[in-house]
Amino acid sequence: MISLTSEIRTPYHGWPTVAKLVGLCLFTLAVFYLDSVTVGAGVMGIVMLAYLVGGGLFAMQGLRMMRPVLWFVAIIMLWHLAVGRTAEGAVVILRLLAAVALANLVTMTTRLEDILAVVERALARLGVSPRLRRRLALSVALVVRFTPLLVQKGGALSEAWRARTHRRPGWRLVLPFALLAVDDAEQVAEALKARGGAL
Numbered sequence: 001m002i003s004l005t006s007e008i009r010t011p012y013h014g015w016p017t018v019a020k021l022v023g024l025c026l027f028t029l030a031v032f033y034l035d036s037v038t039v040g041a042g043v044m045g046i047v048m049l050a051y052l053v054g055g056g057l058f059a060m061q062g063l064r065m066m067r068p069v070l071w072f073v074a075i076i077m078l079w080h081l082a083v084g085r086t087a088e089g090a091v092v093i094l095r096l097l098a099a100v101a102l103a104n105l106v107t108m109t110t111r112l113e114d115i116l117a118v119v120e121r122a123l124a125r126l127g128v129s130p131r132l133r134r135r136l137a138l139s140v141a142l143v144v145r146f147t148p149l150l151v152q153k154g155g156a157l158s159e160a161w162r163a164r165t166h167r168r169p170g171w172r173l174v175l176p177f178a179l180l181a182v183d184d185a186e187q188v189a190e191a192l193k194a195r196g197g198a199l
Helices: 016-031 037-052 055-067 069-082 086-108 114-123 132-163 170-194
Strands: none
Touching: 016 055, 016 086, 016 114, 037 055, 037 114, 055 086, 069 086, 132 170
8 A cells, every 4th residue: 555645745745744635624615616727727826836836846736636537527527518517527526636736735644544534633623433333434544546557557557558559448447457456455454454443
């Protein structure tokens, strides 16, 4: 499994984790009230400038991590083009990109351990039992760490297919990708079992 935290130091790395997570929640809530392409583009521009604060290399790294979202953007845009609601589709896409981009920025500049510690403290204040808190924190950790790994393996499968044929892979990669995911899940389950279970 891999970490999403960027090794390129930025001013955001020193910000308190709670402040970043609360800010992300408020931003995500606010961005879904946007109903104008102009305002949405302006917000997206601000998020892009926030990446540039970390430098060009950091911004490029963040851009690469956003590639999986482009599939959703394409599907959403195609649907809105088909139903004749292009402007509405553009607003939806700008909302999605702005929210995901800022979430990605927070993830890149915050250690996973710090995020989980904040989540555990929040659950404790809600009265959740320690055992359930640990399980929920473990679930979050697995999702955050496995998502980029699965994206990476999916890309490797596509490259292997293209090296062997000029035909588009399409649905043919679904089964091998599912088998890879199941294999990873079994390995993690065995590792957890060897360490005494899921706490």
